Amino acid sequence: LCHTYRFRGHHVGDINRPYRSTDEEQSWINERDPIGTLARWLSQEGIADGADLERIEQRIRMEIDAGLRVALNAPYPDPREVTTDVYA
Amino acid sequence: MSTLSPQATAGIPRSARELTFGQAIKEALAEEMRRDPHIFIIGEDVAEAGTVFKVLAGLVDEFGRERVIDSPISEAGITGLGVGAAMTGMRPVVDLMFGDFIALAMDQIVNQAAKVHYMSGGKLHVPMVIRTTLGATRRSAAQHSQSLYAWVAHVPGLKVVLPSTPADAKGLLKAAIRDENPVLFFEDKMMYQLKGNVPEGDYTIPLGVAEIKRPGSDITFVATSSMVHVALAAATQLDASGISAEVVDPRTLVPLDAEALVASVRRTGRAIVVDEGCERYGITAEIASIIADGAFDYLDAPVKRLGALNVPVPFSPTLEDETVPTPERLAAMARSLCGRT
Secondary structure, three states: OOOOOOOOOOOOOOOOOOOOOHHHHHHHHHHOOHHHHHHHHHHHOOOOOHHHHHHHHHHHHHHHHHHHHHHHHOOOOOHHHHHOOOOO | OOOOOHHHHOOOOOOEEEEEHHHHHHHHHHHHHHHOOOEEEEEOOOOOOOOOOOOOOOHHHHHOOOOEEEOOOOHHHHHHHHHHHHHOOOEEEEEEOOHHHHHHHHHHHHHHHOOHHHHOOOOOOOOOEEEEEEOOOOOOOOOOOOOOHHHHHOOOOOEEEOOOOHHHHHHHHHHHHHOOOOEEEEEEHHHOOOEEEEEOOOOOOOOOOOEEEEOOOOEEEEEOOOHHHHHHHHHHHHHOOOOOEEEEEOOEEEOOOHHHHHHHHHHHOOEEEEEEEEOOOOHHHHHHHHHHHHOHHHOOOOOEEEEEOOOOOOOOHHHHOOOOOOHHHHHHHHHHHOOOO
16 A cells, blocks of 8 residues: 655645644655655665765756746747647 | 626525525535435535535534545545445435546446436435536646536436526525435536525525526527526627527526427527537537427527537647637627628
């Protein structure tokens, strides 16, 4: 059985979340984030050190930022494209 | 979205106040749950969260977690639980957040709920309501925007309700809850904030009774759910062209008030059926066929249909807005049908 957890709201508008406590959310984020868990394990096993992990973090952040910039600067699609890709 | 036309609440002589569509739904549920302890709600995020649309906010405070039950994410599971509960004497209201998710519960809906009464020789009943949503233009993309009621309207044994106003929503939901059959109740998620006068206290609107939302003499728009408001807006635009459009809302697809639809077109001689489901093989075809059959000798033009474009609902606003019928497109089609361009 794989227990997992949604760190944030159901959607962007789900800001106040009375159905669970902030402590519960924080404990999952701080202690059970699988990316953080993997990073700690890699360090403990001597596979990667702090500098390696920082490099990976920076590279991924740059990739995401670049993608975000492309998306925000892109024009909206031409309405005539609406039927594009319905079928192969 | 416009507020209610006066015609929409005609025939309900009670003190009314303005409620949103969502508030009317909640009021119907609360009143029914006070009346009958067998009624309970089950669904994802229905209790403390009050659903993602906040429609049920506060119900858990009054009725408790035994009757407003947060379920795991399993549409098939909760629908199946509802079928079993209904067969054994309860009256479940199952909440399927997005109408798209009925796909996950289709075996329970189609092969179980719809068949149990017939296959048990009338011994078992499934008095269950499945509340779910329809509708695009919320920028929710292809898996959260579909209008799929044609799927269930096709299956004998199921009833299908499409309310268009707050007052209709309350009266129809109460009738659906009291019905002895499985009823699928589709709410347009873009209408939850729509305001209208809603009578106080108890009343029901029988399933299978259409309503003329706006009388007219030159053309009939048969419109469902939020398309009623598109049709009313188109009718207003057409006044300027000297075309008098009647807007008829069937309110329920099964049972369908075919008599009222045909009677309207016999008076006007022209009809456009407008609906937010995909046009191809959609409910517009069924209704157009019934009108063509019943009003054939009175028709001055072919019966036309206006449904959604036959594409998955796109995420991009510029594309999504191309897919849904608009007042402008409906009015243009009506002018053409009436010989005005």
